[in-house]
Amino acid sequence: MTTGSYVPPLAPGKLPLIGHAVPLIRNRLAFIQRVRTYGPIVRIAVGPKTVTVVNSPDLIHKMLTSQADEFTKGVLFEKLKLFGKDALPVAEGKPHLRRRRMMQPAFHRQQIEGYVNTMRESVEPYVAGWDGGTPLDMKTEMQLMAQSVVMSALFSSTPRREPAHTLLHSVDTVFRTALKRALLPVSALGRLPTRGNRRARAAGTTLRTAVADIIAEHRAHPDAYDDIVSLLLTAQDDTGATLADDEILSEVVALLAAGSETTAVVLAWLFHELGRNPRLERLLHEEVDSVLAEGPLTAERVTRLVHTRRLVGETLRLHSPAWLVTRQTVSDVGLGEFTLPAGSDVIWSPYALHRDPGLYPDPLLFDPDRWLPERPQPPKGAFIPFGSGKRMCIGDAFAWTETIVITALVASRWRLRPTPGTVRPVGEITTHPASLRMVPELRQHTVAGKAR
Numbered sequence: 001m002t003t004g005s006y007v008p009p010l011a012p013g014k015l016p017l018i019g020h021a022v023p024l025i026r027n028r029l030a031f032i033q034r035v036r037t038y039g040p041i042v043r044i045a046v047g048p049k050t051v052t053v054v055n056s057p058d059l060i061h062k063m064l065t066s067q068a069d070e071f072t073k074g075v076l077f078e079k080l081k082l083f084g085k086d087a088l089p090v091a092e093g094k095p096h097l098r099r100r101r102m103m104q105p106a107f108h109r110q111q112i113e114g115y116v117n118t119m120r121e122s123v124e125p126y127v128a129g130w131d132g133g134t135p136l137d138m139k140t141e142m143q144l145m146a147q148s149v150v151m152s153a154l155f156s157s158t159p160r161r162e163p164a165h166t167l168l169h170s171v172d173t174v175f176r177t178a179l180k181r182a183l184l185p186v187s188a189l190g191r192l193p194t195r196g197n198r199r200a201r202a203a204g205t206t207l208r209t210a211v212a213d214i215i216a217e218h219r220a221h222p223d224a225y226d227d228i229v230s231l232l233l234t235a236q237d238d239t240g241a242t243l244a245d246d247e248i249l250s251e252v253v254a255l256l257a258a259g260s261e262t263t264a265v266v267l268a269w270l271f272h273e274l275g276r277n278p279r280l281e282r283l284l285h286e287e288v289d290s291v292l293a294e295g296p297l298t299a300e301r302v303t304r305l306v307h308t309r310r311l312v313g314e315t316l317r318l319h320s321p322a323w324l325v326t327r328q329t330v331s332d333v334g335l336g337e338f339t340l341p342a343g344s345d346v347i348w349s350p351y352a353l354h355r356d357p358g359l360y361p362d363p364l365l366f367d368p369d370r371w372l373p374e375r376p377q378p379p380k381g382a383f384i385p386f387g388s389g390k391r392m393c394i395g396d397a398f399a400w401t402e403t404i405v406i407t408a409l410v411a412s413r414w415r416l417r418p419t420p421g422t423v424r425p426v427g428e429i430t431t432h433p434a435s436l437r438m439v440p441e442l443r444q445h446t447v448a449g450k451a452r
């Protein structure tokens with residue numbers, strides 16, 4: 001650890017009492033990008049508290065890797081304990097490591113390849129069910145698909161639309177509440193019996209009851225399933241101990257929450273970008289048509305969708321779903337030339353980092369070709385949509401594959417046309433379009449002729 005001697009400077013524009021609350025409430029995404037320009041580490045004031053924002057890619061990398069043990073996950077994840085206090089995204093220290101080791105096999109690359117069929121089967125009914133000409137709310141539509149994919153890999157479910165909607169709504173409510181609580185200056189406000197808090201508790205109960213039933217069913221008929229829940233039921237730690245039902249329940253709920261909205265918003269942004277880039281859309285159609293002409297999507301065929309992969313990568317860069325990730329220092333921590341006192345709330349923003357003109361030329365341009373292998377790649381630590389180090393997203397390979405599969409299946413059948421109006425990004429739990437409606441138009445002359 002390099003011990004610095006200065007407390008990071010305060011960002012300009014702080015008002016008495018409320019600090020930077022106004023720009024934070026008015027437009028968080030614009031604010032966090034402006035804060036990036038103030039220096040490698042700065043502090044912002046949120047009511048009576050100050051929060052340290054780490055902007056430099058090198059220091060973010062250090063914080064997440066070599067200095068990771070000096071930080072806990074911090075305020076946002078604290079509130080997500082709503083999902084269960086030991087679930088992977090919120091566990092700390094040794095319990096986290098134990099869980100991570102037990103869960104990792106379910107997310108190994110080979111395992112993910114095995115999920116491609118399941119992913120295809122769960123997406124096809126959605127893609128086939130659209131009415132040409134009827135506008136779609138893209139975020140909801142993509143969320144239904146992404147959630148269906150995660151649920152099928154987790155517990156072999158093939159949800160009918162209504163139960164999927166209920167679960168989706170519950171996950172959404174719980175997430176929104178967590179974010180609101182994280183941004184509250186006084187944490188006791190989050191426990192008041194307000195309508196919002198009651199709704200969040202009810203949503204949590206709905207979610208947990210549904211998942212508990214699924215686990216019971218797997219225990220009763222273990223041979224009938226081959227999915228992530230089956231793997232978790234048999235996973236063992238170094239001592240041979242297995243996970244109890246309530247531990248599996250917490251993990252499943254957390255995976256459902258962590259894996260649905262994130263992927264969904266990437267897909268929504270991707271189709272938004274395609275809707276205004278006919279050249280990129282045409283290239284996608286050509287690639288998808290030529291690969292699917294050989295047969296249904298398989299893990300091997302996914303690897304050949306290279307333009308599709310670059311579209312996904314560029315969407316993860318420009319529209320990084322995570323705009324705010326939190327940490328807290330466990331002791332006084334030296335980071336760069338600064339000292340962060342014990343208990344400091346720290347945040348970093350993949351969204352702001354990915355739009356840094358010092359790291360990406362013309363950063364606001366959606367340009368998948370910047371990921372062509374012959375082009376210079378961004379420096380180490382500059383592209384971190386999934387984080388880095390020991391807390392890096394366990395579902396990154398899953399998310400890449402799922403996003404490519406859904407993009408290809410949609411593109412094999414439909415074009416999504418934009419509707420009039422501006423599409424405005426909003427930073428909540430994820431960076432999502434405030435409203436994005438697009439009109440599906442059946443493609444003519446597709447090789448598939450039908451969704452594959």
Ligand code: HEM
Pocket residue numbers: 073088089090100150254255256258259260262263266320321322325326385386387388390391392393394395396398399
């Ligand atoms: C595009 C989609 C996704 C994005 C952008 C994303 C992003 C992230 C990020 C940034 C983190 C790290 C947070 C931190 O450092 O504090 C994370 C953690 C996590 N993600 Fe994802 N994620 C995505 C999809 C998924 C999927 C599909 C799953 C599972 C099915 C998943 C499960 C998790 C879990 C369990 C963690 C916690 C890991 C740990 O702390 O050990 N995510 N994700």
